[in-house]
Amino acid sequence: MKTYEIAVVHGDGIGPEVCQAAIDVLKATPVANALSFVEYPAGAGHYLKVGNAFPPETHAGCTKADAILHGAAGIPGVTYPDGTETGIEFGLQLRFQLDLYANVRPIKLRPGVTSRLRDRKTGDIDYVILRENTEGLYAARGNGVNLRDELAVDSLVVTRKGIERICRAAFELARKRNGAPGDGKRRVTCCDKANVLRTYAFFRKVFDEVGEHYPDIEKDYAYADAMTVYLLERPEHYDVIVMENMFGDIMSDLAAATVGSMGMSPSSEIGDHHGFFQAAHGSAPTIAGQNIANPYGTILSAGSMLQWLGERHNDPRLIDAADLIERSVEAAMMAPDGLTRDLGGRATTSGVTALVVKGLANGVATAAQ
Numbered sequence: 001m002k003t004y005e006i007a008v009v010h011g012d013g014i015g016p017e018v019c020q021a022a023i024d025v026l027k028a029t030p031v032a033n034a035l036s037f038v039e040y041p042a043g044a045g046h047y048l049k050v051g052n053a054f055p056p057e058t059h060a061g062c063t064k065a066d067a068i069l070h071g072a073a074g075i076p077g078v079t080y081p082d083g084t085e086t087g088i089e090f091g092l093q094l095r096f097q098l099d100l101y102a103n104v105r106p107i108k109l110r111p112g113v114t115s116r117l118r119d120r121k122t123g124d125i126d127y128v129i130l131r132e133n134t135e136g137l138y139a140a141r142g143n144g145v146n147l148r149d150e151l152a153v154d155s156l157v158v159t160r161k162g163i164e165r166i167c168r169a170a171f172e173l174a175r176k177r178n179g180a181p182g183d184g185k186r187r188v189t190c191c192d193k194a195n196v197l198r199t200y201a202f203f204r205k206v207f208d209e210v211g212e213h214y215p216d217i218e219k220d221y222a223y224a225d226a227m228t229v230y231l232l233e234r235p236e237h238y239d240v241i242v243m244e245n246m247f248g249d250i251m252s253d254l255a256a257a258t259v260g261s262m263g264m265s266p267s268s269e270i271g272d273h274h275g276f277f278q279a280a281h282g283s284a285p286t287i288a289g290q291n292i293a294n295p296y297g298t299i300l301s302a303g304s305m306l307q308w309l310g311e312r313h314n315d316p317r318l319i320d321a322a323d324l325i326e327r328s329v330e331a332a333m334m335a336p337d338g339l340t341r342d343l344g345g346r347a348t349t350s351g352v353t354a355l356v357v358k359g360l361a362n363g364v365a366t367a368a369q
Ligand code: IPM
Pocket: 074, 088, 091, 092, 249, 280, 281, 282
C-alpha cells in the first residue's frame, strides 16, 4: 500500500493549534496508516530564534514530500529592515519556488452557518476564487526598490504562460462543477482592472483566448472594485472567478466573510508537481493559545489535500477519506456546540475538532446528535 509523506509546518500564532487539529482529523480517517507526518520549522518565531524564517531544510523537506500542510505564520512587528514581515516568507517563497500557480479558494455557505448577508441560505453561495499565485504584484516581493528612503517601487508582472495556465485551470474547474447556484450555468468570471492598466487588459485578452476553447462555459467579466459589491449583492451569480494574485488575496478575505468568517476558509495551492494546503486566514496572534481559534479552514484544507493526492495518485481511498472529512465537518457545524466564536458560537478549537473526529469514527451520520 502506497504511503504519503506530509511535510508539516505549524508556524506562528494560532498556526500550531489549527494545524494540530487538522492532523488529529487526518489521523482519525480510514487512511491514517497511509500518511506519515514530518515536521519542519518556519515562520517569525523561527526567525527570532535563528535569523531565518524559511530554513533550507524546510525547503528541502517540502520539496521532497508528497504534500505540504501548514497552519499559519507571521508575528506583527517581526520584520526585515525593509519593514515587510518575516514570518510569511515561508508561504510566499514556497509558492514561487515550487511554482504553485493555482490558489484555489472555495467560498461555500455551509449548513449550520449564518451568513452576514441577509436571507442567504446554505446552497445560495457556492463559488471558487482562483487566485493566480506566482505572478502579479506579489511577484515583486523582496525585489522592489526603496531609493534613499524617498521613493519605493514594486512592479506588477504578468506573463502569457502564467495567465494561460490559471485561466485554463479556471475553465477546467468550471467543467467539473455544477454551475452557479443562481441559474445553474457554468460560468468563469474574469475579475480585473482592464479599464485602467495594461497588465489587466492583457490578462483579460488572454482569458478570452483561453475561453475560446471552452464554448460550453459562459465568459463573464467584472472590474475588481465593482466585484467587492457584486459579491455582497449577488453571490449566487458566481461559479468560478479567476484573478491576479493581489486581487485574489483581497477578494478571498471579503468572500470568506460572506460565508461565516475567515476561519472557515480553506485553500489549496497547486502546481504541476506540488501541493500546499493551509487555510486562507493568517496567524491571528491576539487569540493564539486560547483554544478558541476556528480550525475548520485548516481541517477542510487537509481534506482538499487528500482529494488532490487521491486524484494525482489514482488512489480512491484518499478521495473517499476527503469526502468523509467534508461531510464530518458539515455535520459538526450543525451540532449543538459546533460553532466557534467567530461564527457566533461558543465552541473551542479542541471541541469542534473532537466533533469532527467523532463524526469520522461513527461514519459521519451521528456527529450531529
Ligand atoms: C494568504 C495570506 C498570505 C498572502 C500572506 C500570509 C503572505 O494572506 O494566503 O492569503 O498575502 O498571500
